[in-house]
Amino acid sequence: MELELDDDQRTLQETVRGIIAKECTPAFVRAVIEDGLDPSPWWDTMVGLYWPALAIAEDVGGLGMTWIELAILLEELGHAVDPSPYLATTTQFVPIVRRCGDAAQAARWLGGVAAGGITGALALGEHTVRATADDGGWRLDGSVAYVVDADRADEIAVVATAHDGVGVYVVERASAGAALTIDPIPVFDHTTHIAGLSLEGVVVSGDRRLGGSDLAEGIAVAVEEATLGWSVVTVGACQRILELVVDHVKQRHQFGVPIGSFQAVKHKAVDMYVAIQRARAIAQYAALTFVEDDPRRSIAVSMAKVAAGDCQEVVLRNGVQLFGGMGFTWENDLHIALRRAKLCVTMFGSTIEHRRRVARDALLGEGAA
Amino acid sequence: MKLQFPAEAEAVRAEFSAWLDANTPSVAEATVRPRSTADSPPWARRFQCAMFDAGWLLPGQPPEFGGRNASLLEQFVIEEELMRRRVYHSFNPQGLSIIAPSILMFGTPQQKATWAVPVLRGEKTAALGMSEPGAGSDLAGLRTRAVADGEGYVVNGQKVWTSGAHDSDFILAFVRTDPDVPKHKGISALIIPTATPGVTCRPFGSICSKDDHDFNEVFFDDAFVPAENLVGNLNNGWHVATGTLGEERAMLWLSNYERLDDVINNFGARVRGTELADDPLTQDWYGRLLVDAMALRLLGYQSVAKTASGHDPAEQSILKLFGSEAAHEATNRALETLGPLALDHTIDSAPYNHMNLDQFSASWFDRYCRSFAVTIAGGTSEIQRNIIAERILGLPR
Ligand SMILES: Cc1cc2nc3c(=O)[nH]c(=O)nc-3n(C[C@H](O)[C@H](O)[C@H](O)COP(=O)(O)OP(=O)(O)OC[C@H]3O[C@@H](n4cnc5c(N)ncnc54)[C@H](O)[C@@H]3O)c2cc1C
Numbered sequence: 001m002e003l004e005l006d007d008d009q010r011t012l013q014e015t016v017r018g019i020i021a022k023e024c025t026p027a028f029v030r031a032v033i034e035d036g037l038d039p040s041p042w043w044d045t046m047v048g049l050y051w052p053a054l055a056i057a058e059d060v061g062g063l064g065m066t067w068i069e070l071a072i073l074l075e076e077l078g079h080a081v082d083p084s085p086y087l088a089t090t091t092q093f094v095p096i097v098r099r100c101g102d103a104a105q106a107a108r109w110l111g112g113v114a115a116g117g118i119t120g121a122l123a124l125g126e127h128t129v130r131a132t133a134d135d136g137g138w139r140l141d142g143s144v145a146y147v148v149d150a151d152r153a154d155e156i157a158v159v160a161t162a163h164d165g166v167g168v169y170v171v172e173r174a175s176a177g178a179a180l181t182i183d184p185i186p187v188f189d190h191t192t193h194i195a196g197l198s199l200e201g202v203v204v205s206g207d208r209r210l211g212g213s214d215l216a217e218g219i220a221v222a223v224e225e226a227t228l229g230w231s232v233v234t235v236g237a238c239q240r241i242l243e244l245v246v247d248h249v250k251q252r253h254q255f256g257v258p259i260g261s262f263q264a265v266k267h268k269a270v271d272m273y274v275a276i277q278r279a280r281a282i283a284q285y286a287a288l289t290f291v292e293d294d295p296r297r298s299i300a301v302s303m304a305k306v307a308a309g310d311c312q313e314v315v316l317r318n319g320v321q322l323f324g325g326m327g328f329t330w331e332n333d334l335h336i337a338l339r340r341a342k343l344c345v346t347m348f349g350s351t352i353e354h355r356r357r358v359a360r361d362a363l364l365g366e367g368a369a
Numbered sequence: 370m371k372l373q374f375p376a377e378a379e380a381v382r383a384e385f386s387a388w389l390d391a392n393t394p395s396v397a398e399a400t401v402r403p404r405s406t407a408d409s410p411p412w413a414r415r416f417q418c419a420m421f422d423a424g425w426l427l428p429g430q431p432p433e434f435g436g437r438n439a440s441l442l443e444q445f446v447i448e449e450e451l452m453r454r455r456v457y458h459s460f461n462p463q464g465l466s467i468i469a470p471s472i473l474m475f476g477t478p479q480q481k482a483t484w485a486v487p488v489l490r491g492e493k494t495a496a497l498g499m500s501e502p503g504a505g506s507d508l509a510g511l512r513t514r515a516v517a518d519g520e521g522y523v524v525n526g527q528k529v530w531t532s533g534a535h536d537s538d539f540i541l542a543f544v545r546t547d548p549d550v551p552k553h554k555g556i557s558a559l560i561i562p563t564a565t566p567g568v569t570c571r572p573f574g575s576i577c578s579k580d581d582h583d584f585n586e587v588f589f590d591d592a593f594v595p596a597e598n599l600v601g602n603l604n605n606g607w608h609v610a611t612g613t614l615g616e617e618r619a620m621l622w623l624s625n626y627e628r629l630d631d632v633i634n635n636f637g638a639r640v641r642g643t644e645l646a647d648d649p650l651t652q653d654w655y656g657r658l659l660v661d662a663m664a665l666r667l668l669g670y671q672s673v674a675k676t677a678s679g680h681d682p683a684e685q686s687i688l689k690l691f692g693s694e695a696a697h698e699a700t701n702r703a704l705e706t707l708g709p710l711a712l713d714h715t716i717d718s719a720p721y722n723h724m725n726l727d728q729f730s731a732s733w734f735d736r737y738c739r740s741f742a743v744t745i746a747g748g749t750s751e752i753q754r755n756i757i758a759e760r761i762l763g764l765p766r
Pocket of ligand 1: 496497498499500501506507531745746747749750
């Protein structure tokens with residue numbers, strides 16, 4: 001196994017860190033939260049850097065890199081608590097189109113993300129949205145709760161069930177009109193957009209129904225990509241908290257010494273560090289299973305979600321504690337990363353669900369059950 | 370990044386695998402069991418010597434020391450193959466993995482020939498004399514004295530926990546040779562044959578059983594040790610000791626992985642098809658165990674790569690801490706989950722494997738108790754946390 005980043009990947013990591021440090025600063029993220037500053041200029045910057053194009057195939061205008069590079073970027077965005085639509089676009093919308101669309105649709109939407117910065121979302125309505133044939137197109141009725149970026153994405157890929165089975169319908173948000181209602185939820189992570197979606201006779205043209213083969217498998221794998229996205233972001237947010245804590249305990253003095261010299265403090269910090277190492281290693285492994293199309297992929301993704309979930313528990317508990325009263329303030333950036341990390345575990349399956357899935361696979365041989 | 374090892378390494382693994390298929394002793398040959406970590410039965414000694422002769426024993430060493438000048442990655446796949454088969458290449462693990470390599474690293478040509486090579490060829494076994502009643506985690510506080518006297522040293526004092534000492538031919542002992550300098554600077558390493566007049570080894574029982582005799586108290590009463598048995602320079606023993614601990618830790622994660630994998634397999638086999646397999650709480654910890662095992666393997670692989678590129682050995686502390694605590698957690702959960710099914714202390718928790726230590730297939734209670742060996746020996750979990758905090762996170766001492 002070669003599990004080290006290579007030189008190009010390391011360079012990418014350094015570059016991304018440098019750019020984020022300049023363009024997506026803590027002050028910027030705070031202004032988005034406190035003053036409602038519009039983060040779109042930052043998204044435009046990313047589009048200019050071809051970041052949304054990173055893992056999109058070259059034949060549709062992307063950079064053709066892999067999940068390893070995408071994970072490098074996502075971890076840094078988690079670290080910064082990125083307020084842009086990057087996560088849903090690249091780990092939800094892009095995978096569903098790539099895995100379920102035909103060549104023309106890939107060119108249209110993946111090309112659109114790569115070149116023009118089209119943003120996208122994924123609404124999983126297999127059991128709650130009905131699709132009916134409608135004059136050469138499709139009519140969608142139903143609702144989907146908790147859709148990331150539904151309130152701001154240009155295109156929403158809606159998974160729905162029709163007479164002939166499950167399908168994916170790409171809805172252009174701006175043109176859906178009154179048939180589409182979007183109810184943003186005031187989530188505790190102020191920089192992640194989540195909304196409920198109701199569709200009452202939303203009509204899409206025939207070419208907006210994704211036309212690839214084996215849709216059920218395509219949807220399942222796209223969901224795995226989305227799940228891995230959350231895990232990687234969690235690792236980044238946790239790494240940020242560890243860095244804040246380590247800096248703090250080195251400079252904060254009590255009893256005449258830095259509090260970082262107290263063993264109770266050291267050991268808590270080490271447990272945070274080890275939990276992050278564990279989660280990062282498994283997230284990288286899961287990313288590799290996508291790159292190599294390894295059959296362990298699905299379970300690897302659940303393992304990554306488990307390790308990320310375990311990690312944030314330790315990191316948040318110890319992280320706040322080691323700051324003392326400063327950990328309880330609004331002023332401390334810690335809570336911004338804490339919100340993101342906590343949000344990640346609420347999405348796409350809880351830690352316990354994924355842990356049990358991993359165990360059931362081994363004990364009951366249920367595969368993806 | 371890749372999930373596979375390079376083809377060169379896989380070729381070495383295949384060659385070794387074929388060798389093991391042809392040379393591993395049969396069950397019938399292996400009926401005599403080792404009774405301590407320095408008691409290697411004749412069949413095990415023959416096998417170890419065959420590995421030495423074929424260059425598989427310490428593959429990174431040159432052929433005269435049982436190796437083939439293998440790269441770190443090749444050494445690793447060889448270790449991994451042994452682990453996968455649960456084949457012990459030596460039933461004197463501290464001799465093979467700590468003492469002989471230390472003598473090869475710091476010893477004279479004559480010491481290598483007289484002590485290291487026989488340990489590697491399975492002709493002698495060795496024990497590690499570091500800890501004392503007053504010096505455990507604070508190893509540098511050791512007080513066993515060696516006073517220069519004519520052509521050698523006269524040793525007085527006591528060691529404790531000295532695994533296998535009563536069955537060993539010699540002890541690599543760390544002794545104080547200069548009491549008047551800061552404590553790290555007055556320690557030396559001596560090879561002390563256990564047959565030396567004035568050396569008494571007194572074995573005692575462990576948490577597992579009154580009759581589980583591996584621990585020893587070792588007393589030195591005016592024991593004379595020839596000067597030629599000084600390993601490394603006088604008062605340079607700390608260097609030898611930390612080199613030794615480094616070796617000890619570098620190989621530890623694989624054995625912790627083995628323990629985790631044992632629980633995965635043996636507990637899994639025990640509960641599959643029973644209602645426990647469908648129990649949400651069992652699934653919860655078992656899922657964590659699977660993730661821990663995978664994480665340990667991944668972090669271990671990464672550390673092999675880092676060691677190859679000369680990284681801080683403090684990285685090993687992460688593996689030791691994480692692996693040993695995960696193994697403790699897993700054995701505890703298995704015991705508790707099985708409930709009354711785990712009561713019978715004589716029962717085997719795994720199929721018998723003649724090339725493995727019997728303790729690893731012993732009762733669930735035995736496995737649980739033995740998991741503490743790894744969170745304590747070779748630097749406790751607390752000491753590992755101190756090392757990581759100071760060396761990796763840069764926190765003040
Ligand atoms: C199975 C087994 C086999 C062994 N084999 C050998 C052998 O062959 N040769 C040999 O020389 N030794 C051997 N040892 C001894 C082993 O190395 C020591 O037990 C170990 O280093 C701890 O020392 P101690 O037992 O004196 O505990 P102590 O050092 O007294 O520690 C007791 C507790 O205090 C904690 N503590 C101590 N110092 C600190 C600190 N600075 N910060 C935080 N916590 C601290 C420890 O973590 C531990 O929890 C073996 C031990 C075991 C369990």
